[in-house]
Amino acid sequence: MGPPEPEPLLRMRGIVKQFPGVRALDGVDLDVRPGEVHCLLGQNGAGKSTLIKVLAGAHQPDQGEIVFGGEPVRLAGPTAAMRAGIATIYQELDLVDGLSVAENIFLGHEKARFGFTRRGEAERAARELLGRLGHGEIPPRREVGRLPAAGKQVVSMARALSHDARLIVMDEPSAALAHDEVANLFRIIREVTAAGVAVVYISHRLEEIREIGDRVTVLKDGRSVAGGLPARGTSTDEIVSLMTGRDVEYVFPPRPEPEDGRPEVLRVEELALPGAFEDVSLTVHAGEIVGLAGLVGSGRSEILETVYGARRPARGRVLVDGRPVRPGDTGAAVRRGMGMAPEERKSQALLLNETVAANVSVASLPRYASFGWLSRRRELADVRRQIESLDIRPPDPRRPVVTLSGGNQQKVVLARWLLGSAGLRLLILDEPTRGVDVGARAELYAVIRELAGRGIGVLLVSSEVPEVLGLADRVLVVREGRVVHTGDARDLDEAAVLNMIMEGSAL
Ligand SMILES: Nc1ncnc2c1ncn2[C@@H]1O[C@H](COP(=O)(O)OP(=O)(O)OP(=O)(O)O)[C@@H](O)[C@H]1O
Ligand SMILES: [Mg+2]
Known part of the structure; x- marks a missing residue:
């Protein structure tokens, strides 16, 4: 017998949550100790976000009990959960874009009603919290909608800290963060856990779990298949096979040999968007995958957006198949054969209340428009094929996208461009595997390579350097708005790229 088990801060038993047609949680158990980082792992759709929404008071469980701080609790709504001492940072951030940073932090706060008499006071408190998070540069008065994804994440964090919570739940907090920002997030997590606060941490990145996690609970199909495993003492193979019920080979599709003489589909000449990037020139050939590596804020997403016409450059040209594309006009870009899957799928890419079928076929509508009901059937059949090849779950084309798990929503965005690939010349992908589980990543990589194979x-942009190196044929390293290196992916390794990204010591 070892030492007695410490009394858990949170004990969830037999939690069941049924949605129409889906039993998202089918009897989940979870024990969380004070001061620990408890990681929740599972494939896309396993039930992780649903479980934490139960904890946040956003969903009412159909069955099961929750004991928090030794007392049975009923978390009747978000306010009840907050009062009990549970703060949540959601996967799809729930900030109000039109309000300021400070207003978002103290939204619905008791202090907002009783404590702060003046706006200045709330702003001071906001500044202090942001400073604690290492982001004193974010102005409390700035509209949240104008912050980049990583900045929104920080505001969300500040809001959680503002509640003096005993448990902070984080649903894929690192998905939008760059390398150094993840380090900062971990510093904050260590700080709060040292003070006895528990953290429930969801991520698809196993290396993060090893670094920050104490214990792991694995969910599969709405059940806990393993509870409280040691985060560092459990092998990756074991975790992955618990998650998937099979052994997954975590591999990139083979690269075809580079061919000479393939036509250039994209040529970018000395493109500049002052404040974001300068003098960017690059080419993408038919059948080629070109990856941009760089930190969030290095200008990489802005480069993609400008190529796609979502931003108007100050200088430079974008050419597709040798002919210039009208700058700052996404309609022109699409007509010339560009497709883009943006970074923030929720605000930029998906019609959330529409069905999977509508979202997948939206880019190919002209193809289905001309033949009346017959083409509807063909559309549905095509959509079903995409659902199957990407393993979108549940495999139901008529389901509203808003009810899909985060990773499955990401697959819907990709399915759209696969289906619309008939006239597609260039596909632009910003963080294509953000939120996608390890099992499904390999499938996505294969799909991207297959598209390239069609010419x-x-x-693409990814924060995960191994992904850029494993998937791309050629890699461009971007630092502070400039391309500092261009080369064959085979000649680079992770350390070299990280070095160029961070320090700037060109090789
Ligand atoms: N509001 C809802 N209505 C209907 N079904 C839902 C709803 N929310 C979630 N689901 C379903 O419940 C299941 C679990 O989803 P959940 O979002 O909890 O998964 P997850 O483990 O967080 O996945 P991911 O890693 O992709 O974020 C999925 O099948 C999802 O489609
Ligand atoms: Mg989720």
């Missing part, structure tokens, strides 16, 4: 050029 489409692919230009």
Whole structure:
């Protein structure tokens, strides 16, 4: 017998949550100790976000009990959960874009009603919290909608800290963060856990779990298949096979040999968007995958957006198949054969209340429009094929996208461009595997490579350097708005790229 088990801060038993047609949680158990980082792992759709929404008071469980701080609790709504001492940072951030940073932090706060008499006071408190998070540069008065994804994440964090919570739940907090920002997030997590606060941490990145996690609970199909495993003492193979019920080979599709003489589908000449990037020139050939590596804020997403016409450059040209594309006009870009899957799928890419079928076929509508009801059937059949090849779950084309798990929503965005690939010349992907589980990543990589195999050029950005190196044929390293290196992916390794990204010591 070892030492007695410490009394858990949170004990969830037999939690069941049924949605129409889906039993998202089918009897989940979870024990969380004070001061620990408890990681929740599972494939896309396993039930992680649903479980934490139960904890946040956003969903009412159909069955099961929750004991928090030794007392049975009923978390009747978000306010009840907050009062009990549970703060949540959601996967899809729930900030109000039109309000300021400070207003978002103290939204619905008791202090907002009783404590702060003046706006200045709330702003001072906001500044202090942001400073604690290492982001004193974010102005409390700035509208949240104008912050980049990583900045929104920080505001969300500040809001959680503002509640003096005993448990902070984080649903994929690192998905939008760059390398150094993740380090900062971990510093904050260590700080709060040292003070006895428990953290429930969801991530698809196993290396993060090893670094920050104490214990792990694995969910599969709405059940806990393993509870409280040691985060560092459990092998990756074991975790992955618990998650998937099979052994997954975590591999990239083979690269075809580079061919000479393939036509250029994209040529970017000395493109500049002052404040974001300068003098960017690059080419993508038919069938080639070109990856941009760089930190969030290095200008990489802005480069993609400008190529796609979502931003108007100050200088420079974008050419597709040798002909210039009208700058700052996404309509022109699409007509010339560009497709883009943006970074923030929720606000930029998906019609959330529409069905999977509507979202997948939206880019190919002209193809289905001309033949009346017959083409509807063909559309549905095509959509079903995409659902199957990407393993979108549940495999139901008529389900509203808003009810899909985060990773499955990401697959819907990709399915759209697969289906619309008939006239596609260049596919632009910003963080294509953000939120996608390890099992499904390999499938996505294969799909991207297959598209390239059809002669489409692919230009992608990923924060995960191994992904850029494993998937791309050619890699461009971007630092502070400039391309500092261009080369064959085979000639680079992770350390070299990280070095160029961070320090700037060119090799
Ligand atoms: N509001 C809802 N209505 C209907 N079904 C839902 C709803 N929310 C979630 N689901 C379903 O419940 C299941 C679990 O989803 P959940 O979002 O909890 O998964 P997850 O483990 O967080 O996945 P991911 O890693 O992709 O974020 C999925 O099948 C999802 O489609
Ligand atoms: Mg989720």
